[in-house]
Amino acid sequence: MKETTKHRILEAGAELVHRQGFNHTGISEVLHAAGVPKGSFYFYFKSKEDFGLALINHFRDTFARMTMQFLDDQSIPHLKRLRKVFAWFLDYFAQHGFERGCPVGNLAQEMSDLSPAFRESLADAIQGMTQAMTQCLRNAQKDGELSPRHDPDELARFIVSAWEGSLILMKVEKGPEAMELFDRMVFDHLLK
Amino acid sequence: MKETTKHRILEAGAELVHRQGFNHTGISEVLHAAGVPKGSFYFYFKSKEDFGLALINHFRDTFARMTMQFLDDQSIPHLKRLRKVFAWFLDYFAQHGFERGCPVGNLAQEMSDLSPAFRESLADAIQGMTQAMTQCLRNAQKDGELSPRHDPDELARFIVSAWEGSLILMKVEKGPEAMELFDRMVFDHLLK
Numbered sequence A, B: 001m002k003e004t005t006k007h008r009i010l011e012a013g014a015e016l017v018h019r020q021g022f023n024h025t026g027i028s029e030v031l032h033a034a035g036v037p038k039g040s041f042y043f044y045f046k047s048k049e050d051f052g053l054a055l056i057n058h059f060r061d062t063f064a065r066m067t068m069q070f071l072d073d074q075s076i077p078h079l080k081r082l083r084k085v086f087a088w089f090l091d092y093f094a095q096h097g098f099e100r101g102c103p104v105g106n107l108a109q110e111m112s113d114l115s116p117a118f119r120e121s122l123a124d125a126i127q128g129m130t131q132a133m134t135q136c137l138r139n140a141q142k143d144g145e146l147s148p149r150h151d152p153d154e155l156a157r158f159i160v161s162a163w164e165g166s167l168i169l170m171k172v173e174k175g176p177e178a179m180e181l182f183d184r185m186v187f188d189h190l191l192k
Helices: A002-020 A027-034 A048-071 A078-095 A103-111 A116-142 A152-173 A177-190 B002-020 B027-034 B048-071 B078-095 B103-111 B116-142 B152-173 B177-190
Strands: none
Touching: A002 A027, A002 A048, A002 A103, A027 A048, A048 A078, A048 A103, A048 A116, A078 A116, A078 A152, A078 A177, A103 A116, A103 A152, A103 B103, A103 B152, A116 A152, A116 B152, A152 A177, A152 B103, A152 B116, A152 B152, A152 B177, A177 B152, A177 B177, B002 B027, B002 B048, B002 B103, B027 B048, B048 B078, B048 B103, B048 B116, B078 B116, B078 B152, B078 B177, B103 B116, B103 B152, B116 B152, B152 B177
């Protein structure tokens, strides 16, 4: 029962923070959205920062589950799996009016200079994203889909950077163009 | 005299918003940093949003001045000029502890979904950044530095995306590695 309430607070917080940022989201707003009585927050979280760190873990787990569902799909080549991950996200953002962006990238931008604890946890989360892609690119090299002249680790880091930046352009342009350009540049040029 | 006070408020606001974001920065904090009496804010700006829009113009002008100083340097090839722009920024961020990031990209991430007026003004600012780079790449093609198979406009947009994303990684990692990787990937691979 306790875990359910905590989970509800996290789900409501994830939605609000994803939409409007961490500093712009108040605890009472989260509790109201979760339908949880005020005052119970500090039963589950030591502080707003503690809540933010739990949110990062929540975002990281969601991202990992989502991407692995594509990256583990043995029926298609590795690079196609990776391309499907980004196509899934394009769909997701199209359904959400090209708002929100990457919750981890957003928090990295907003909070890295304001909280060392956030910074550390976000660095881990981004490293996790990068490692999953590095592994995919390594497998692609092993299977001859990707030229051995590439460094999978560098490529994965650059792809994550370029993706995060594409989502900034998406948010400002409110259209799919930056993500479509990312797809072409990465899969038709960079990974050739 | 009035203009000087307004300029001082903008300078102080630019510094604070660059460091900690727009929503996290209060008007009284800005006035205190500018050494301007409270109450005078609404003499110069209609609202906090109006102030934010003036800040975007301020950031855009600063960026344009800085980049054109390199892009107009007739003594070296066009792509070298562009590379120097990013090298200047790497230096800047190294001097500031790899904090802050791109003020326009930060506001785009933070404010695009919260204020249509911000979104529109930020879209213009990002388009301005992209256009300066497109022109540089076009000149590079004309002078035979860049293969004619590239589309300068698409390339410039992707470079801006990748740069914005690199700065997110920089903020979270507190080191130059993501910007150095950007430099190699863009100038040693993408623009070849």
